[in-house]
Amino acid sequence: MAQAGRICALALEAVRGIIAPGISTKDIERFAHDLIREKGGRSAFLGYRGYPASICASVNDQVVHGIPSERKLREGDIISVDLGVDYDGFYGDAARTFAVGRISEDAQKLMRVTEESLELGIGKAVAGGRLSDISHAIQSHVETSGLSVVRSFVGHGIGRSLHEEPQVPNFGPPGKGPRLLRGMALAIEPMVNAGTWKVRVLEDGWTAVTEDGSLSAHYEHTVIVDEGRPVVLTRLS
Numbered sequence: 404m405a406q407a408g409r410i411c412a413l414a415l416e417a418v419r420g421i422i423a424p425g426i427s428t429k430d431i432e433r434f435a436h437d438l439i440r441e442k443g444g445r446s447a448f449l450g451y452r453g454y455p456a457s458i459c460a461s462v463n464d465q466v467v468h469g470i471p472s473e474r475k476l477r478e479g480d481i482i483s484v485d486l487g488v489d490y491d492g493f494y495g496d497a498a499r500t501f502a503v504g505r506i507s508e509d510a511q512k513l514m515r516v517t518e519e520s521l522e523l524g525i526g527k528a529v530a531g532g533r534l535s536d537i538s539h540a541i542q543s544h545v546e547t548s549g550l551s552v553v554r555s556f557v558g559h560g561i562g563r564s565l566h567e568e569p570q571v572p573n574f575g576p577p578g579k580g581p582r583l584l585r586g587m588a589l590a591i592e593p594m595v596n597a598g599t600w601k602v603r604v605l606e607d608g609w610t611a612v613t614e615d616g617s618l619s620a621h622y623e624h625t626v627i628v629d630e631g632r633p634v635v636l637t638r639l640s
């Protein structure tokens with residue numbers, strides 16, 4: 404899982420370097436696909452429940468599961484890139500939102516708060532706590548900041564499969580759900596909207612967009628619960 408996570412991190416860091424006005428989301432797809440292969444991994448998304456690409460590329464009001472296309476990025480866009488890696492039967496999953504050139508202050512705030520909420524959630528991935536402590540930390544920070552948390556997609560356990568028990572919602576009261584134990588592996592992934600939390604899925608059967616057209620951001624890490632500081636497998640350090 405450490406290897407799988409490291410490949411996720413390397414791929415996202417490399418993707419950061421090519422994000423610019425004029426490139427298409429399919430360009431990002433090809434780039435990430437090749438990089439994952441070069442590092443000895445396999446995309447965990449390609450073919451997953453029929454998903455047709457190696458990454459998800461979700462632009463502006465697209466929340467998650469944007470399918471790479473000929474759509475070209477424009478100055479001022481934000482794009483969430485989500486990718487999963489299977490390394491020798493072990494999985495990693497990570498996502499990050501990138502700015503395309505100069506973006507609005509609202510978009511900057513959305514990205515910052517979403518990333519902060521992920522870090523606060525990770526901070527609760529500590530043995531002895533409860534699963535929903537993670538959920539609550541995320542929701543509190545997001546809503547205090549005047550933004551909203553998507554309800555219909557959640558984080559998840561991860562390990563020998565991309566998606567395992569338990570679900571990890573980004574909302575809820577603290578102190579509920581299973582007790583966290585050392586060694587549990589969780590993909591924590593807040594999806595945060597500038598407007599309503601409600602989303603709908605486009606006719607392609609995958610792309611989730613905000614119901615009101617507002618911007619959305621998505622950050623995700625694969626995390627191992629430990630006694631002290633959680634271990635973040637999808638961070639380069």
Ligand code: MF3
Pocket residue numbers: 447448449451452454459468485486487496497498559590592623
């Ligand atoms: N990170 C997303 C998730 O864990 C990935 C979607 S899987 C897809 O749900 F392959 F179906 F896109």
Ligand code: CO
Pocket residue numbers: 496497558559590592623
């Ligand atoms: Co995930």
